[in-house]
Ligand SMILES: Cc1cc2nc3c(=O)[nH]c(=O)nc-3n(C[C@H](O)[C@H](O)[C@H](O)COP(=O)(O)O)c2cc1C
C-alpha cells in the first residue's frame with residue numbers, strides 16, 4: 129500500500145513533504161527510514177517541491193537518434209531566462225514512445241513526436257496555471273494474426289478448460305510447441321509453469337511483467353492495446369494450470385491508456401464470470417488486478433518487480449531461489465512477459481502444428497517487434513518468427529529514412545549490442561541471433577543510418593545503464609560509472625595512445641568482472657554495447673581516440689560535452 133499512500137500525498141502537495149512522511153510513518157507503524165528509502169528510490173516521487181513545469185526529455189537510444197539532444201539544447205535556450213521554480217529541464221529514461229521519438233514528459237504527461245516550439249508552448253501554459261492533457265490516440269483495434277478469435281466469442285480456451293480440467297495437457301502442448309519466454313531470457317514457459325504447479329504451497333501467484341522499459345521496446349504496449357483479451361486469458365490459464373488464485377498485472381506507469389484498456393477488460397471478465405470465485409460455475413477461483421509500477425527500468429527484472437509489488441525499493445534478489453519456488457510474498461510465483469502469455473491461448477486454441485507452421489526457416493510462432501531509430505516507418509510489426517532482419521527493416525519499417533544507407537542495428541535495444549549492416553540477413557530467432565553474437569531479447573530493433581557515430585551510441589547505452597543501475601551491487605554501480613567515464617574520455621579527445629591501450633585492457637577486465645559478478649542481468653549486460661562496437665567498428669573507435677576524429681561530426685563538440693552534465697541525476 130505504500131505507493132498508494134505516497135501517490136496520494138504527492139497528488140495533494142505536488143511532492144512528499146517531510147511532515148507528511150513522518151505522519152505516514154506513525155500512522156502505518158513503519159520506520160521513517162523505510163518510507164524514505166522507498167520514496168527516494170523511484171524517480172517518480174519528488175522529495176522537494178518540483179517546478180511549475182518539469183520538462184523531461186528522453187535521451188535514450190531511439191530518441192537520441194531522432195534529435196533528442198538538439199531538442200533539449202533548443203529548450204534550454206528557450207527557457208534560459210526562466211526561474212528554476214517555474215521551469216526545469218531534466219533527463220528521463222525511455223518513455224515507451226520510441227516509435228514516435230523524440231518523446232518528452234511535462235509534469236508526467238507524455239508527448240511524442242514533439243518539437244521544441246510545441247514543448248515550449250505546453251510548458252508555458254502549465255506555468256500560467258493551465259491544465260495540459262496527454263494526447264490519447266483514438267484508434268480502432270488493429271486485427272492481428274495472433275488472435276484466434278477475431279469476431280467470434282473470446283475466452284474459448286478458458287471455457288473449455290474449466291470443463292475438462294486438462295491441466296497436464298496444457299503443459300504438454302506448451303512443451304511440444306517449445307514456447308519460450310518473450311521477456312528477454314527465452315526460458316521455456318512449460319518448465320516454469322510446471323515448477324510452480326508442483327510446489328506444495330497452497331498459495332501461489334501469477335505475475336505479468338508489462339514493465340517494458342528498455343529503450344526501443346514497445347511491443348507489449350501494442351499487444352496490450354490490441355489484444356488485451358488474449359493477455360487476460362493467458363493469465364487466467366496460468367492460474368488454473370498452476371493452482372494460483374491471484375494474478376497481478378504489473379504495468380509501467382507511463383502506459384495509462386493500456387492500464388485503462390486492461391482494467392476494462394478485467395471488469396468485463398468479472399461480469400462474465402470468467403474471473404472471481406467459481407469461474408463459470410466451476411469450483412475454480414482466480415482474481416486478477418493491475419499494479420501500476422512506481423517506475424524504473426530495473427523494475428522489469430523479475431525479482432526487483434516482486435520487491436516493488438511488496439512495497440520496497442526495486443532491488444533485485446540474489447538467485448537462486450528463483451521466483452518459481454520463492455517469489456512474491458515468499459510464495460511460488462510465475463512471472464511471464466505479456467507476449468509469452470498471449471502465445472498460450474493461441475497455441476491451445478489452434479494447436480501446436482498451427483503454431484509451429486507460423487514461423488519460417490525452422491522457427492516457431494509469430495513475433496511482435498518494435499522498430500525505431502532511423503527508419504522510414506517506425507512502429508510495431510507482427511511477423512513470422514525467423515523472418516530475416518532485412519525484411520523487417522526494409523519491408524515492414526520502410527527501410528532507412530531519407531534513402532540513407534544502413535550502418536548498424538541493435539536487434540534488441542542496448543542489451544543486444546549492435547550488429548553491422550552486412551549482418552542484416554540474420555533471422556529473427558533466438559538461436560540465429562545468439563550465433564550472430566547478439567540476442568533476441570525483447571524484439572526492440574533500433575536502426576542506425578550511415579551518419580551515426582557508433583562510439584556515441586555505445587556511450588548513450590552505457591549512460592542508460594549507469595542511470596538505471598539500482599546501486600545494490602558494487603560491480604554494476606561502480607563499473608557502469610567507470611565505463612561511462614572511460615567512453616566519455618574517448619569521445620572527447622586527448623587520450624594518449626599508451627593510455628588507450630591501458631583503457632582497452634581495463635575495459636575487458638571491467639566487462640568480465642561485471643558480467644561475472646553483478647547480481648542481475650542489468651549489470652551483466654552493461655558491457656554489451658561497447659564490446660559490440662569494438663568488435664564491429666574498431667577502426668571508428670581508434671579514429672576517435674588516436675586521431676581525435678568523429679566522421680559523423682557528433683563527438684568532440686561542446687554539445688557532446690554537455691551531454692554528460694545533462695545525463696546525471698535521473699534518481700532524485
Ligand atoms: C534489468 C532487466 C529488466 C527487465 N525488464 C523486463 C521487462 O520489462 N519485461 C519483461 O517481460 N522482462 C523483463 N526482464 C526479464 C525478466 O527478469 C524475466 O526474465 C521475464 O519477465 C520472464 O518472463 P518470460 O519468461 O515470459 O520471458 C528484465 C530483466 C532485466 C535484468
Ligand code: SF4
Nearest residue numbers: 599600601604648651
Ligand atoms: S547488477 Fe546493477 S541493477 Fe542489478 S542488482 Fe546489481 S546494482 Fe542493481
Ligand code: FES
Nearest residue numbers: 186191223225226
Ligand atoms: S521513448 Fe525515447 S528511447 Fe524510448
